[in-house]
Structures are given as C-alpha cells and as structure tokens.
Amino acid sequence: MIETLRNLPDAPGVYQYFDAQGRLLYVGKAKSLKKRIKSYFRFTPELAPAPNLGPRIYQMVAQAARIETIVTPTESDALLLENSLIKQLKPKYNILLRDDKTYPYIYIDLSLPYPRFELTRKVVKGRKVKYFGPFPHGGRAILDSLYELVPLVQKKGCLGGKKACLFHQIGRCMAPCEGKIDPENYAKLVEEAFGYIHHKNRIVKALTARMESYAAQLRFEEAAQIRDRIEAIEKIESFSAADLARLEDLDIFALAFDEEGGVLVRFFMREGKIVASSHSWLPNATEEARDALYRQGILDFYSAETPFTARAVLIAHPLPEEEVESLQTLLKERLGRAVAITHPRRGEKRRLVELGLQNAAELLRQRKSRAKSAVEEEIARLLGLETPPRRVEVFDNSHLMGEAPVGAMVVFDDGNWQKSAYRHYNLVSRDEYHQMQEMLEQRIASFTKSPPPDLWLLDGGETLRALALSLLKKAGVNLPVAAIAKEKLDAKAHRAKGAAKDILYTDEGAMRLPPSDRRLQWFQRLRDEAHRFAVAFHKKQRLKTQKRISLLEAKGIGPAKVKRLLDYFGSFDAVKKASEEELRKVLGPRDAQAVRRHLGDGD
Numbered sequence: 302m303i304e305t306l307r308n309l310p311d312a313p314g315v316y317q318y319f320d321a322q323g324r325l326l327y328v329g330k331a332k333s334l335k336k337r338i339k340s341y342f343r344f345t346p347e348l349a350p351a352p353n354l355g356p357r358i359y360q361m362v363a364q365a366a367r368i369e370t371i372v373t374p375t376e377s378d379a380l381l382l383e384n385s386l387i388k389q390l391k392p393k394y395n396i397l398l399r400d401d402k403t404y405p406y407i408y409i410d411l412s413l414p415y416p417r418f419e420l421t422r423k424v425v426k427g428r429k430v431k432y433f434g435p436f437p438h439g440g441r442a443i444l445d446s447l448y449e450l451v452p453l454v455q456k457k458g459c460l461g462g463k464k465a466c467l468f469h470q471i472g473r474c475m476a477p478c479e480g481k482i483d484p485e486n487y488a489k490l491v492e493e494a495f496g497y498i499h500h501k502n503r504i505v506k507a508l509t510a511r512m513e514s515y516a517a518q519l520r521f522e523e524a525a526q527i528r529d530r531i532e533a534i535e536k537i538e539s540f541s542a543a544d545l546a547r548l549e550d551l552d553i554f555a556l557a558f559d560e561e562g563g564v565l566v567r568f569f570m571r572e573g574k575i576v577a578s579s580h581s582w583l584p585n586a587t588e589e590a591r592d593a594l595y596r597q598g599i600l601d602f603y604s605a606e607t608p609f610t611a612r613a614v615l616i617a618h619p620l621p622e623e624e625v626e627s628l629q630t631l632l633k634e635r636l637g638r639a640v641a642i643t644h645p646r647r648g649e650k651r652r653l654v655e656l657g658l659q660n661a662a663e664l665l666r667q668r669k670s671r672a673k674s675a676v677e678e679e680i681a682r683l684l685g686l687e688t689p690p691r692r693v694e695v696f697d698n699s700h701l702m703g704e705a706p707v708g709a710m711v712v713f714d715d716g717n718w719q720k721s722a723y724r725h726y727n728l729v730s731r732d733e734y735h736q737m738q739e740m741l742e743q744r745i746a747s748f749t750k751s752p753p754p755d756l757w758l759l760d761g762g763e764t765l766r767a768l769a770l771s772l773l774k775k776a777g778v779n780l781p782v783a784a785i786a787k788e789k790l791d792a793k794a795h796r797a798k799g800a801a802k803d804i805l806y807t808d809e810g811a812m813r814l815p816p817s818d819r820r821l822q823w824f825q826r827l828r829d830e831a832h833r834f835a836v837a838f839h840k841k842q843r844l845k846t847q848k849r850i851s852l853l854e855a856k857g858i859g860p861a862k863v864k865r866l867l868d869y870f871g872s873f874d875a876v877k878k879a880s881e882e883e884l885r886k887v888l889g890p891r892d893a894q895a896v897r898r899h900l901g902d903g904d
Contacts, residue, residue, distance in 0.1 A: 303348060305368050309335040313379045314372040315386065318394075321366040324779055327358075327394040329593075330383035332376045332623055338368060355589035361394040377627045377634075384600045388752040391779050393687075396586040397752055398565065398597045404579070406434035406608050407444055407498065409491065414484040415477045416491065417454050418447055423606040432608045433498050435569055437579035442533035443497075446504050448473070449511065449527075451494045453487075499572060501534055508534075549573060550610055551650075554598055555617035555657030559665045562586045565598050566661040570653070571610065580664055582715065585688050592620055599628055599642070605635045613641040617654040620644070676823050683820055684807050686781055690756035691715050694744070697760035697831040698728065698736045699839035706730065708740035709835035712754070713827055722751070725838045737765050738772070745776050759784040760828050763806045783807050785824045803828075858892055866896070 314334045318326040331337030341362050343349050350362035373379040387395045405420045412429040420440055434440060448455055452475050455468045460478055468474035475482040475490070497504045508531050515524035553568040563586035569577045586594065595616055603609060609632075620628075625642050632640040645651045677689035684690075691714065698708040708726035712719040726743060730736045737759065757780060759765050766784040773780050788802035803825060805812040814821040858866075869887045870876045876884075876896070884893035 302366065302368065306339060306342065306348075309338055310370065310372050311335040312372050313374075313376040314370055315379050315382045317369045317371075317386070317392075318361060318365040319367040319369070320364045323367075325390055325392045325777060326365060327361050328383055328386045328390070328392050330376070330379040332379075334370050334372070338370075355587065357394060357587055358589060375627075375630075376623065377630045380596065380600070380624075380627050380631060384597055385749065387597070389748045390777050391753045393779055396563075396583055396590045396594060398581055398583065398594060398601060404435035404437050404577075405440040406432045406436070406610070407440060408432045408608070411491075415454050415460060415487050417457065418444055418494065420444055421608070424608050432610045433571070434608075434610065435577060437567075437577050439533040439577075442530040443501070443504065446508055446530055446534065447494045447497060449530075450497060450504070450507050451490050453490055453494065501576075504534055505531055550612045551615055551653065552602075552611040552613075553615045553617075553653050553657045554595060555654055555661050556591055556594055557658060557661030557665055558583075558586060558588050558591075559669065561665075561668070563590075563594070564661050564664050564668075565594060566657050566664070567598075567602070568653070568657055568660075569611070575653075575656075578660070580661070582668075582691075584691055591618060592624065595620060596624065596628065600631070603632055603635060603640075609636045609638070609640070611640075613643060615650055615654050616642060616644050617658050618644065676819055679820050680823060683809075683812070684756075684781060684783060685809055686756070688755065690754075690781075692754040693756045693758055693827060694754045695758045695760070695827045695831040696737065696740055696744075697828070697835040698726075698733060698740060699832075699835040706736050707835060707839045708736060709831055709838055710740070710744060711827070711831045711834050713830075718830065723834060725834075733761070734764065734768065737761065738768055741769055741772050745772060745778065748776070748778065753778055753780050756780075757782045758824065758827055758831075760786070760831060762786040762804075763811065766806045781808065783824070785828050788813075858888075858896060862888060862892060 311333050312335075313330075313332050315328060315330050316334055316338050317328050320326055329337070341351055341354065341358070343351050350359045354362065371382065373382060386392075387397060391397060405422050407418055408421050408425055408430055409416045409418050410425065410427045410430050412427055436443065447453065452473055454460060454477060455474050459466060459468070459474065462478050465476035465479050465481070466474070469476040469479075469481075475487070477487060497507075508527050512524045512527040512531065515521075515527065549570075549572060551570040553566075553570065555566045555568075557564055557566075561584070563583040565581045565583060567579045568575050581598070583594065595618070599614065599616075620642075628642055629640060632642075643650075645654060677691065681687070681689045693713045695711050695713065696708065698706065706728040708728050710724040710726070712722040714722070724744075726740045728736045728739050730739055757769055759769060759782065761784050763784065766782050769782045769784075773782070784806040785803050786806070788804055802813075802816075803821060805814065805821070805824060816822075865887050866876050866884075870879060879897075881893050881897040884896055887893075888896065
C-alpha cells in the first residue's frame, strides 16, 4: 500500500479500493489521483485513515488492503467511468442510485402535413420534432385524452388508407385520407391539442363532461375508463402548485437525508409550471455522499437517447466548480447543446430548489411515520447483510425433460413486484445447472444497463448458489446470493400442501426454518412468483413448439425425424437458421428440402 501511495499519478482518473480478500470496496474519481487518494490517509506516526473522514469512508479506508487506479484523458472521462463502474460492480461503500429509468415524453413531428402525437423515451430524428415532458406519471393518460377530445389522425395506418374509417363516422377523425381537411386546418387542431397539454385543467374539465355523458347513456365501462384517466392526470397536476411565469423550462434536483438514508427529488418545470415530479430512495446514504449522488443522478437521467427539453438544471446544493464544468461538458457531448447546471442562492430559482428540499424532507417524514414491516430487517440479520434487501432479483427455470428450456427473472422492489423489470430467457442447455449458468451470465452482462440488486435468490440448492457466486466473483461484482429448494424425501421434493419443507442456502449455511416463520414465507413468496412466471412462459413456448411439430408432420416429417433435428440443432430457431446442406447431416435430401422450404416460408 505504501509503495502504491508513493507512485500515484498526478492525472485525472478513477481509483478503486479493495479489501484483503480482493473484494471491491469503493470506486471514486479525481482530477488528480495523487492528491485525492492521499487525502484519505494520515502518514505519521504510521499510515492510518485521515481523522477528518466521515464514519462510512473511515471504515472503508480501514478495511482497504489494495488500491488500483485507471488514468483517463480528462476528468469528464473519469466521471463517466466512475458512474459506469459503480452501476456494474456495486462496490460495498458506494451508494447506488437505482432509479435510472428514462421517463416518457409526448412528441409530435411538425414537418408532416398531418402529424400525430406519440410517446417516446428516446430522441426522435427530425428538425421539427417538438417534445412535451417528461412524464413520470400519466403520460399515456394525456396522450389518450388528446385523441379522445381532438379529432386528430387516430392511428398510424389511417393515412395509408384511401377511404375514411370508423373513426370518421363517430366524429373522432376529420378523414385527411379522403382530403376532407387540409394541412392548414389540421394545424389548428394540433394547436388545440397543445392547449390541452399546457393546461391540464382543461383536459380534466372536458373529460369530466365526457364521463358524465357516458354515464347518462349507461355506458359505464367507457365512463370508468375516462374516470381512471382523470385520476392519472390529476396526479400530475398535483405537482403544479408552483407557477413562476418568468421561469421557463427547468429541471430541479434536490437531496435530503435522515438517519435511515436519503431521497433524491426531481421537479420538471415547463413554461413556468412544475408539471411533474419523481423521487428515488437512497437506503443508508449519508451527507458525505451528496456530491457523488448529484453526479450520478444527473448522469443517469440525461442519457444520449433521452430528449432534453429543459433550458437548465438547478441543484439544491453547490458542487465543486470543476465537477460542474465536467458535468456540463459531458451533457453537451451527449445532448448536442450547452446545459447550465447552477445552484441558485437567491430569487425565484432559489424558491424552486427550496420547494424541492421541502418535498424531500416531507417524503422522509412520511417514510418515518409509516408503520413498516420489519421482515426485510429480519432477512438482513438472517443472511448477515449490512443493509436490508430492498431490491431482490429471483431466478427460476422450467423445462420438460430438457425440452423447451426457458428461464425467468422476477424483481421485488421495496415491497412491490416491479413487473416492468421481469425478464424471460430462451435457453439452450438441457440440464438445470447449465440453464441457470446461461441465465445468470446474460443477467451479469446486462449490469451496464440495469445495475445489480441488493440480493439474488435462486430456486435451487447450494450447487446453484455456488455457481452464482463464482460467476459474480469472475465479474468482480459484490452481491449476496441465497437459494431455496424443496427438501428431498426418498429422492423426491416434498410438496405436500400446507407442509412445504423448504431449505434455505446462504453464506451462513443451510437453514431449516419452520413453515410458520415469516422469513421463510418471504422467500417462498418470491420463489413462487418466479416459478409462476417461468412455467407460464414455458407453456407458451411448448405450445409454439407443438404447433411447429404438427406443421412439420403435415409436411411428412415424422416425430422421430423431428426429435433427431432437435437433438442435433438444440432448438427450432437453430433448425430454422440451418442451411439445406446442414439439414442433410440429419435428414435425407428430400426431407431436408421439405424442411428448408417450409421453415423458410416462416412457420
């Protein structure tokens, strides 16, 4: 360690601390690696952590046994690399901001004669594309309402037709396909829609009248749909208390902390009104991580693919000047335009960041006052984890004697199923061990896009758990793994209803908890959801396979030949990609030609 500290480069880059077992403890970035890393230590009378460090970082430095550095051309490059490594490798002492999802925008391409409003999460090419948003909530409700209230072109395919469709007959479209409205008058409809987007109270008023009309006509199902849409839009409008006409399009970021962690609040102001808001919880975060969390929050939110509709970004706390410059440089490269990041100290903009801080403090207060289940705390103690597992990924696979093997991942996040993060995996391997290996390797490869959770849970025994740990270690990722498996009685899993005998496999060893233990029930609930999701996908794939088999048999390819094809190629997709010459290795020339002709036509 002393030798490393003596030879540190005086250049920008990223540094990594490792413990004696080679586990990654912390990732940071610096304008000068030499100055930054040395600031962590006191050198006399002996090497020790610097006394001015916060408790969390002091503990990290005390555990460090090795330091590695990566020199980068610029501080901006170091900033990007730091953010990427934290998300991929989940270092023990870094705080990971999990809510890095992109939010939808409503956009319209005004270069078209009859443009339509659409939702997007990415930049749409075009010189006259106009964006509205982002919308953490209710974007779809607003879009549907526009088409409910304004007779715009309702579907993409409508303009390709030559005859007016049902939408024209019921008064929902002006039939530009038949030339019944010209682009100039259609533009007036677009302006009317703009008014609804800018003044959502107009949408609510118009929808309420429409809902009451449907109810009076006993069209209760349609009225209920309108009611749900109104509720979604009112949820957006609840964030619009601030109206500062001179402040146009701004994004506001504010962080607040308490003894349990922190919260990052984002406000989105468009044309002087706060039109939407979102927040991310930061378990166990402390004030000393504040600058890093602002960096991470800004970098994750503004990706190269995300439309940027604000003129500037306001932050509730000051960042060092060189960090602001690095962030602005990166955002300019990503977004193709200059973006100002400022910490206002007075005036109306200061009122905005104070509003963000007030909302962050209120969220923390509400969290503290809510009655919380302590089951995650008990799980942390059971598994020897430092923090409760708020986000858990659960894996299971399904097959029938090796046929149609599939895998499934479900995500349990802060007490709720996050179904948008569920994933299916089509697998090739015939045995459960290699199927799990395939699935986990694919998930690890996606850590760059979707960071690791707090815990992995596998449907299986210690062998699969050891496999997962070895794959994570190879990738350099710190992530606890648990497994749950049915107890074997006479070489069979015990599945008697009401008396499920499950065994937990953890770093603490195998555990047999009583069926009434709510910790065991927590694991069972997660495992059962993954199993349900995997089996449902497996049934779907099997039906697809059986359909293909039936079609091949209709072409004269019998069950035995189908089995030979699958045994040789592994899956129908591989058979479909095979050339006629490759098929002849398994079948005769005539059959190979029939299979190639049939599959080439697309099942």
